[in-house]
Amino acid sequence: MSAVTTNPFISLHADDNIAVAARQVPAGTTLEIAGHSLTTNDTIDLGHKVAVTAIAKGQPVKKFGQTIGFASRDIPAGTWVHTHNVVIGELELDYACASDIPPDPAPITGRTFMGYRRPDGRAATRNYVGIISTVNCSASTSKYAAAQFDQALLEQYENVDGIIPLVHKAGCAMQYGGDDHYQLNRVLSGFAKHPNIGAYVIVGLGCETGPGSFLAEKTGLVQLQIPGQQPEELPLILNIQDVGGVRKTVERTVEVLKELLPEANKVRREPIPVSELILGCECGGSDGNSGVTANPALGIASDLLIAHGGTSILAETPEICGGEHTLTRRAATKEVGEKLIERVRWWEEYTAKFGVEINNNPSPGNKKGGLTTIYEKSLGAIAKGGRTALKAVYQYAEPVTEKGFVFMDSPGYDPASVTGMVAGGANVVVFTTGRGSCFGCKPVPSIKVATNTPMYERMVDDMDINAGKVLDGSTVEDVGAEIFEMIVATASGEKTKSEAQGIGDEEFCPWSIGPVL
Incomplete structure (x- = not known):
């Protein structure tokens, strides 16, 4: 699909009775859209819709060849189509499961990106060390520990992208062993096991509904081992109440991270199939x-x-x-x-x-x-x-x-x-x-x-x-190809603009589905 630069509107489907503005179009503009001649009755802003043909009250408004709502009043051709003259109405959808299965695309082989290969075979695009909070009560402690590692210190580990405190507002006041508890477990273990996390430590309070011990037991977490120390079946879990308070837990977490960083830094990028x-x-x-x-x-x-x-x-x-x-x-x-x-x-x-x-x-x-x-x-x-x-x-x-x-x-x-x-x-x-x-x-x-x-x-x-x-x-095909090439380049280590600005520490947001008890 390509836009016609001489026409400020784009018609997306032969069944549509609207077109979309590619730029602002003043009222009184006369033009032809999809074989229909019309004059705009209103100024149509970028991204907004114009009626290509008259749409009677109660009739469907069509975009992408599909119904997107119903006219709440008669809409003359050339009129701005939006919330003032469209209601959502009720759709009757035919799901027709598996009735139109597309064939698999022709396979493309041989393309690689430069990623990190984990010992268990997983492919990583980044290499972070994580501090995983089980509950909001340990969030500040996790942040304080991460803050101890300034840029100068982290630069000693050129293959580590940073230390991230994965903190959130949940972890307690939920049903023990309920849907919310297991969903939070999936999130926390999913991040701990994520190939982009080279090592991690779990920080909890000690009395929360979702303790680190339950998380580790139910999800089979295994920590990166530190040379010279006895292997552990479960990952390292530091509970503030057991360690002796926030300050002592921060100090202990920092000690552990200083031991984990050299091990996490040992990875090197290598060709991995796309x-x-x-x-x-x-x-x-x-x-x-x-x-x-x-x-x-x-x-x-x-x-x-x-x-x-x-x-x-x-x-x-x-x-x-x-x-x-x-x-x-x-x-x-x-x-x-x-x-x-x-x-x-x-x-x-x-x-x-x-x-x-x-x-x-x-x-x-x-x-x-x-x-x-x-x-x-x-x-x-x-x-x-x-x-x-x-x-x-x-x-x-x-x-x-x-x-x-x-x-x-x-x-x-x-x-x-x-x-x-x-x-x-x-x-x-x-x-x-x-x-x-x-x-x-x-x-x-x-x-x-x-x-x-x-x-x-x-x-x-x-x-x-x-x-x-x-x-x-x-x-659209050219821009899609551009996006694909950036996906491969980014997976290989090229920084995105959000990464260049350091954005991403605050966006960890597990979804909570149940009541707060």
Whole structure:
């Protein structure tokens, strides 16, 4: 797909009755769109929609060839189409599981990236040492210990990217052995076991509901061994109450880290097949062009990675609402499709308990950028997943073992969603944004892709790729290839702009599903 630079609107599908503005179009502009001559009745901002034909009250509004809402009043051709004249309405979706399974892409072999090969065979793109807090009560202690290692000290270990305190607000006031407890365990163990974590220490308080001993026992954590010390079955766990308080625990944690750092530093980058990359796909701060430029371009990159034998994860269950039928059709089996539907139904029940609807999106910023309904947002978000078959559906933070395109259940909140994908094994993240989300996610690099040129130029210190070029005539395929090449380069050690600014310490955000007791 390519944009026509002489026309300020992009028509995405033959069945659409709207077009999307590639730049601001003044009222009174006369032009032809998809064979229809019209004059704009309103000023149409970048990313917003114009009615290509008259849309009668109650009739569906179509974008991407799909229904994104219904006209709440008669909408003449040339009129701005948005929240003032569109309601979400009810969709009747035919899931038709596994009815349209795409063939696997032609395999591409021989491509490698320069990564770290762990002794157990896992492939890493970065090499961090982690301090894992079991509970918020040990968060400050973990941060104080990490702060003892200034840049000059860390520069002695040129192959270590840094020390990260993985701190959060949970870990207690939950049902012991309940769903929330096990989900937090999946997150913490997923980060501890992540190939990008070369070594770690667990710091707890000592009386929390989610103790380090339970975490280690239930998830089989094993610590990097320090030469000269007796091997341990379980990782090193420091509880503030046992060690003798915050100050003593900080001192003890620092001692342990000083012993772990030389061992973690011994790795060297080496060629590793691109097939061992696991990509986490995220979008945040979306706009009306997210589904036109950056997201479909990321879908191209996702398909390229899968052709190389790799894995691509799509997440954010509340943000596939209204578009999930396009995924169930692509499910490799009926069971995979039904598992996705089950997750959507779970979210509908979950949100209803709190008097909230799953379709309470888009956010005010999304609407300002041109997104009108969750259906529109979802259809654009799903484009990140490319066009290959859906091979598996995973619970939040569950280890991802299937190759190809997969889905992980997660909330739409970006930090929580990415935390789940990283815990599941993602070793590179691509994050698309139209409004300008600033995001990093240590220990995994995050590539930022802008959906439009004005935002890219305004936030050039934060954006790695400008997919807004699609609005100026570049093809989605070309931008997708550019994203793929940056994925390989980033996996090989090239720093993203968020990494260059040190962003990523605060974005660790395990999703809590249960009540706080």
